[in-house]
Amino acid sequence: MxxxxxxxxxxxxxxxxxxxxxxxxxxxxxxxxxxxxxxxxxxxxxxxxxxxxxxxxxxxxxxxxxxxxxxxxxxxxxxxxxxxxxEWLDVSLPGREARQGTIHPISQVTEEIIAIFADMGFAVAEGPQIENDWYNFDSLNIPPHHPARQEFDTFYMHRDAEDDRAPHVLRTHTSPVQIRAMEKTGAPIRVIAPGRVYRSDYDQTHTPMFHQIEGMAIGEDISMANLKWVLEEFFAAFFEIDGIKTRFRASHFPFTEPSAEVDIQCSWVDGQLRIGEGDGWMEVLGSGMMHPKVLQAGGVDPEKWQGFAFGIGIDRLAMLKYGIPDLRAFFDSDLRWLRHYGFASLDQPNLARGLSR
The missing domain is CATH 1.10.287 (Helix Hairpins)
Structure with a gap:
């Protein structure tokens, strides 16, 4: 042993x-x-x-x-x-910098617009981005021969040769959401409809996909005066300029009668656009009183109810407010551009503390 x-x-x-x-x-x-x-x-x-x-x-x-x-x-x-x-670690070394993303200007401006209109009593409505021919055109009193219904302006979905139904489209505006909201809620109603829209166009100020917010208010005694007040209050809050001047110019849209293009006061100083001053004007949106045929299409009696509607390009407003020169840069996914024009995650828009950075 x-x-x-x-x-x-x-x-x-x-x-x-x-x-x-x-x-x-x-x-x-x-x-x-x-x-x-x-x-x-x-x-x-x-x-x-x-x-x-x-x-x-x-x-x-x-x-x-x-x-x-x-x-x-x-x-x-x-x-x-x-x-x-x-495997030692020098704990006295500085830590690695954590990368932080930014909120895209389109997302930020959309939230700013929603906050302003929500303060005026407007609800938010949403709808599909692929629409049928009736909601996108017919219900909005857009006739078959209208240029907006041509293939050079609108993206049409494919249909088989034996299918005789009208093809679906990528919606060209968010106005179809207004028809759906009227069908669902009836009158009186106040809604805004933000979202992506699609048109066959591409240059410095146009892209095939862009963003709009369309608004609608229907009541028994609503007039153009109410429309003018709502838009002026919106511009004052959005651009943070009290007493900003607007100009309404007669125009024509199939879905409103009477119709008006809306301009805001501006000036150019050393190549820089300044909103709310000077003697120049810039067109920013289209508006008008809702056409009786549009009210009928939404199931609302035009003999009892009337209302106004307007459409605003979110991308265009973002360019004007934050000095962004080219619309195409919104969709380039350039990190340098996003870091420069983006917003911090905690920079939430609300009317209590202002809407800008």
Whole structure:
């Protein structure tokens, strides 16, 4: 037994990894290990021999197990020391700068516009971006020969040759949402309809996809005077200019009668546009009193109810307010542009603390 003890104690002391230590454990005290086999021989001994050999074998097994446990702990401590030596971290170094995204100007301006109109009692309505021919054109009193219904201006969806139904379109304005809102709610009603719209056009001030907010208010005694007040209050809040001047010019839209283009006061100084001053004018939106046929299409009795409607280009307003020269840059996904014109995530628009950055 002394030779067996010395053999395994020396081997345990010399081992340098846990895998080798486990092999030694199996060889010594495993089910078929040398110490285990010695203990099985106790049954062949006389009682006197067992009384002498049994305690010695148990002591040997305990000593080897203790040596194995101590060596395992030592190997673990050595591995930890090595990791601490090689995987150290200088906690005094400055941390890596966390990248922060920005809110796109379109998203920010949309929220600004919604906040202003919500303060005037307008709800937000939404509708599908793929519309049928009736909602996008017929219900809005747009005749079949109107240029807006031609393929050079509108994106039409594919129809099979044997399908004689009018093809669906990518909506060219958010006015169809107004028809859907009238069908759902009836009159009286005040809603705005923000969203993406699509037209076949692309240059510095036009893109195939852009954003609009259209508004509508219907009541028993609503007039152009109410329309003028709503728009002037909106411009004053949005551009943060009290007493901003507007000009209404007679125009024609199929869905309103009478119709008016709306201009705001502006001037150009050293190539820079200034809103709310000077003697120049800039057209910003179209508006008018809702045509009786449009009211009828929405299920509203034009003999009892009347209302106004207007349409605003969100992208255009963003360009005017924040001095963005090219509409196409809105959709280029240029990170430098987004960092420059974007807004912080906590810069939420509300009327209590102003709408700008």
């Amino acid at each position: 002394d030779a067996l003890r010395q053999k395994y104690l020396d081997a345990i002391a010399a081992v340098s990894e846990e895998a080798g230590l486990e092999d030694l454990r199996v060889q010594a005290v495993g089910k078929k290990g040398e110490v285990s086999l010695k203990m099985r021989e106790l049954g062949k001994m006389t009682p006197d021999e067992r009384q002498v050999a049994g305690p010695k074998l148990n002591a040997l097994k305990d000593e080897i197990n203790s040596a194995l446990a101590a060596k395992k702990a030592a190997l673990a401590d050595a591995a930890l020391d090595e990791r601490l030596r090689t």
